[in-house]
Amino acid sequence: MTVQPTIATFAERHIGPRNSDAETMLKQLGYTSLEDLVDTAVPANIRQSAPLELPAARSEAEVLADLRALAAKNITAVQMIGQGYYDTITPPVIRRNVVESPAWYTAYTPYQPEISQGRLEALLNFQTMVSDLTGLEIANASLLDEATAVAEAVLLMRRANKKHADGKTVLDADLLPQTIAIVKGRAEALDFEIEVADLSAGLPEGEISGIVLQQPGVSGHVADHSKVIADAKERGAMVTVAADLLALTLITPPGEQGADIAVGNTQRFGVPLFFGGPHAAYMAVHKGVERQLPGRLVGVSKDNAGLPAYRLALQTREQHIRREKATSNICTAQALLAIVAGMYGVYHGPEGLKAIAQRAHNQTRALASVLKGAGLELVSEHFFDTLTVKVPGKAADVIKAAEAKGINLRVIDADHVGISTGESTTAEHLSAVAEAFGVAGAAEDIAAGLSAEPEGFGLEQGMQRTSSYMQHPVFHSHRSETQMLRYLRRLSDRDLALDRTMIPLGSCTMKLNATAEMESMTWPEFASIHPFAPAHQTKGWRELIEDLEARLSTITGYAGVSIQPNAGSQGEYAGLLAIRRYHLSRGDEQRNVCLIPASAHGTNAASAVLAGMKVVVVATAQDGTIDHSDLNAKIEQHKDSLSAIMITYPSTHGVYDADVREVCDAVHAAGGQVYIDGANLNALVGLAQPGKFGGDVSHLNLHKTFCIPHGGGGPGVGPVAVAEHLVPFLPGNAALAEHEGKGVPVSASEYGSAGVLPISWAYVAMMGGEGLTNATKTALLAGNYIASRLNEYFPVLYTGNDGLVAHECILDLRELTAKSGVTAEDVAKRLIDFGFHAPTLSFPVAGTLMVEPTESEDLAEIERFIEAMIAIRGEIDQVIKGDFSVEESPLRLSPHTAAAAISSDWDRKYSREQGVFPVPGLKQDKYFAPVGRIDGAAGDRNLVCSCPPIEEFAN
Incomplete structure (x- = not known):
């Protein structure tokens, strides 16, 4: 009889410790089985009585086939709906080497800047691009989406406008409807007045805290807002403009018109539609209110050798510190998507972005000329890439006719249809749209319109941008794919992400992001779907979401x-x-x-x-x-x-x-x-x-x-x-x-950031109820193993029944700090020399480290971390014994860069080997931080929203 070989299940691939490893770990803890450990750690009065009733676990191949079947239920179309979301082209070099690269997508928030220089530079590119395009001095490193960014701007205006903080907020009627809804929701909870008004007719009566304008408006109208902005300022109100960044390559930016704040979405900078997200919103402000800016802000500081280095500036604003005094509850940015958008700007440069914008604008003008020539009326004669066309009583017919040609237009009401062009729009698409409006044989007129500027409408003369933007060398140095590929690789090599090392962050659970989970995210049948596409075109998405919500209900009860x-x-x-x-x-x-x-x-x-x-x-x-x-x-x-x-x-x-x-x-x-x-x-x-x-x-x-x-x-x-x-x-x-x-x-x-939901759906489907439960048990095992092994070196602060923790533990360094002067931050920086991201620093208790290994880390990696921590304790003991002072120790002078290690001026109290290779295994596989310890105070004083030139690094 032939015995079939056993093929590892996905759960066995996801969970790090093998059976023999688990036995070793249990022995250390004094338990004979994982079930005994769990029964002791988890209070009996909260335990669920039955296993999770989820579908049986599926293999990677089966789940990918299931996802293909779901994707096939979505209907792809040419998306000309607009309303804040556009067809765009993700350059393949960016898609493959950022969106689909674990070096970028498995990285953590750059709270440890010495090992985050690559992504911090990428985010600074984003900030610089946004600041330049909006004409405002300071931009943040992304927010969640345009609507919530506008809501954050409204709250910022109410905080910053001390004279009229209690005044109403006025929203222009031409704002995106979803933005108005989100702002109204915020206002209802916080009990302040919102008025929606046609600001082209002037400001309403009453005390006003701030106004919000849209540029271009949801109707497509491009307005000269300078007068209403000036009127608002005269009445003591602040001004926010929700602006399309691509349009700002052609039209006067908000900062030059006098706005205080600009917000918007960067989705059309190479980020797929993703059925609504994730997309990186942005916020830019004039100087003077940057310390109230929500989200994260990358600034330029210097390291202990005087070299320029990036860090998150004003970190005391972060919400886990400010708590009920926080100006916002934002703690997650859209960093990966901001990096994509920023790299899109790097790859195309200002000339390329302007050419894309000009092409979209020319296409809209050509279509507008054809429609007007056929007797159709446009809502606005001044537009960038969006038209609203009056079709009394015939909107449904036009929408249906366009859909029959594979094109989605915007349903406004029974009498109006919206059309938005974009980077991927072609002359054929325009001709098909014209036919949907009943204008047959428009191909020649469309072609003529694309080659000759129509007269009488388009951008107003006074609205055409004359100022320069994106002049930093980074936006002019990476035009070829070879250069771009190497730039992306060079930045990612500066960082430590999960593809290189365990990231043992308590509370943040940095575990395996399996390739099979990630794979479907960029399939066109998922990625190219507009969030406002007709429901019958999105059956696959809705089925996946409904099933994921049901599984999460089962899991949580x-x-x-x-x-x-x-x-x-x-x-x-x-x-x-x-x-x-x-x-x-x-x-x-x-x-x-x-x-x-x-x-x-x-x-x-x-x-x-x-x-x-x-x-x-x-x-x-x-x-x-x-x-x-x-x-x-x-x-x-x-x-x-x-x-x-x-x-x-x-x-x-x-x-x-x-x-x-x-x-x-x-x-x-x-x-x-x-x-x-x-x-x-x-x-x-x-x-x-x-x-x-x-x-x-x-x-x-x-x-x-x-x-x-x-x-x-x-x-x-x-x-x-x-x-x-x-x-x-x-x-x-x-x-x-x-x-x-x-x-x-x-x-x-x-559905929020729908684009990433297939990842979690695939994880739950491949793990099944038993696999998910085993993952939890193994997470408890790993957390307790580390607590047990390190307790004699760094006491575990809190424990539960029988001295056990849950999936994470807090290592208390406060007594050691009192004896030696070595801080938890010193330990965090020294771990970089061992090739580790630090645990969570000083949260929830100051002077401690919170460690969470997760179920995905195998015993070898856990032991490597334990070895590093024991070695660090030995160096703390050296300080206590007087071998060197804390200021002269490898802990305070870490991380050690390659430049420091080979310097002929080495005069430290410890050997180069102790500094650079504190344990033998590092001699074969060593990560060098690109910068040394960063000066945080200098970074907060230097909120420069620009990348330093390469000469500064050379000097």
């Missing part, structure tokens, strides 16, 4: 899930809005107090403030659990106004608190709701369901537990899962006036 929130912070916000709407629906308008433990993620407090709630902090007990006496006192004090409590489970301290049901019961008894932060769900899947042990709502992190890669700081997806009574308050569709009768929308498109 909740009744309903919405994947609309495009970041974990937005999932928090959506969950709190659902709670708020629930209380209002019951007449409990006074319930606005949100209890938040002192140890909670900082975005919790920021999200609560944005949802119109008052934050009340609950103390932490000595053992890291919630202080019950303080909790009970706060509940009693606020029982009539209690809206919710926000808790993280397992706790932010990395422990399964045994009292979670007790906390939930106490809040419910007082009429409040329980929000359970899903950031640590990787320690629960298959073992316990927050929807069953007391939660009313949770947000999940698909970029953590469900394998969407971090992408250098985004994309993220933060689905919100709710109990039955909150289902009616899940986010609605911002593109529909009534939001389908649901709750407040939180993203511009109905």
